[in-house]
Amino acid sequence: MPQIKRLLVEGPNDKYFFEELLRKHSLEKIITTSPAKELGGNFNSKQGAINLLPNIVNNLVDGSIEKLGIVIDSDTVENGGGVTLTLRQITAKIEAFGYTNEPVKSKHGGYLFKHNDGLPTIGAWIMPNNKDEGSIESWVSQIVSPAQIPWHTHACKIVTQLHTPLFPPIRKQKAEIATWLAWQEIPGKGLDYTITGSMLDESAQLYINLLGWIKEVFL
């Protein structure tokens, strides 16, 4: 039985997105993408994924899984997120297993938690770019393909012009992406459609970096 290389994500939409991204680069058979709940976690969320880390790292100790990476949103500092705090939360969950080193920045962006006693390096990518506040939708917004820019820009404009939006300000970017996706050839698909519908600029640095980080962690 081949050993499992696990990419932990926040929820099913992120899972479908990463599965398509990995498929595009022929990595989908090597890396298994899972949200927390699929692995016995209680919630599909950023916190659900972080809380599940000890259980998964336990499986690294006897080699039942071979590699582990986590992709979660930075969110906002105001709401208890931000890159620094997110990294600190991850450290708190894995240091008992000997991951006591400060995370180091990968050359592709993304963070690496190295182990001193033989366990594999754990990767963490904090959306969108391991620096700014935001989410996976922020990452997508920054690398819209040139052909799609007019639609995306217009969607953002419409969302901004809403008189009384029902979503809280923190979800504005999600609303923009959802609106943009609603206007595609097949309307109303999930985030994974940005990959299958070739809506992203694959030559954008941010795209190249995420892919580079994935390869660094898992291959």
Add this chain to the structure above:
Amino acid sequence: MHLKSLCIKNFRALQDFSVEKLGHVNLIVGKNNSGKSSVLEALRIYAGAANPNLIEEIAAGHDERYRLTESEWESDSDELPFENFFFGRRFPDNDDTYISIGEGEGDNLWIKHQYTKVIEEEEADSNGETIVRKRSAIVEKEKVFKSEEYFDSQNLTVIKNNQRIYTINIDNLGPRARRLFGDFNDLMPCSYIPTQFISMDELAEIWDDVQFSSHGDFVKEGLKIVSDDFENLAFVNNKNDYPRQIGTRKIGSQSSVRTAKAKIKGLSKAVPLNSMGDGLLRTLQLLLKIYPARGGFLLIDEFENGLHYSIQEKIWGYIFDLAKEFNIQVFATTHSWDCIESFSKVAKEKNDVDGILFRVGKSVRTSDNGKVIATVFDEDQLFNITQSDVEVR
């Protein structure tokens, strides 16, 4: 007595193996050759206080040496009896390393390999005359290896609760000289169900002994639970006189002298138990072995053997109930995901009986140097995990 935790040292591949928390019913998973079966074996040895018959049986079961012939002894044989029991398949080269099985603290069973020599001591008898007494003394291993000190015998000394129970000479020829010290009657009930099927004739023999006892009633009740139609059981002479073997392959239980027949509801004649669908024979085997395990251990190697998926949940349920009723601590190994699922479902349902799963595997930590370790999953973790896709096995 139940073990709350388990610590095994220097036994087979288990150099320093511990499970911090055991349940009432324990399922052991792991890849082939991970050491699962060694855990069961260690528990057998613990329960049987390493009595010579048991360890000879275990060694023989692995085609390992448990006696030396004269020529082997003279040729300075490269494998000594019971050597394979020890980590690294050789006797330790110091006196501080020995097999230890138990909870880790207190009540452990130790098996020590020792060198001895006969020494003569002069002492005065009651008349004041000098007499020479011979006694066996331990020769420190360090002296044997460093200063090549002479020894004339080797033995295994079994110690439980700091009390010496057996000395088993390993280089004696012929009938084994065993010394039993004091009155040791602290053997735990323990039933072991091996991977391979127990033969019909063996089952028949057990049934002969128990059929009119409460054990017999217990077995019949159990078979009724698994098969609604079941009414009664008998072992009869196997009258089939056509060849019992095709080439080198034995066919069914027709190689046995006797065979199990069942009386089932609505039928006036008995039918072969083997023809009554999956699992009834394995169930019979389990039931015959569960009863003698009362108050002790039930050890099942490869639980799923001969049990179709559809029946496993029922059998687990029954085993959980019996474990409680008869105060039996159960340890079973498995390879099968179905078995893990049915176990976890039952463990979750039976709130009053603790189910624990532990995985046996090699540590990846550099400092552990390939040490075999246990990863424990309790009922809740396991239930969540079996609801999803996971790497428990």
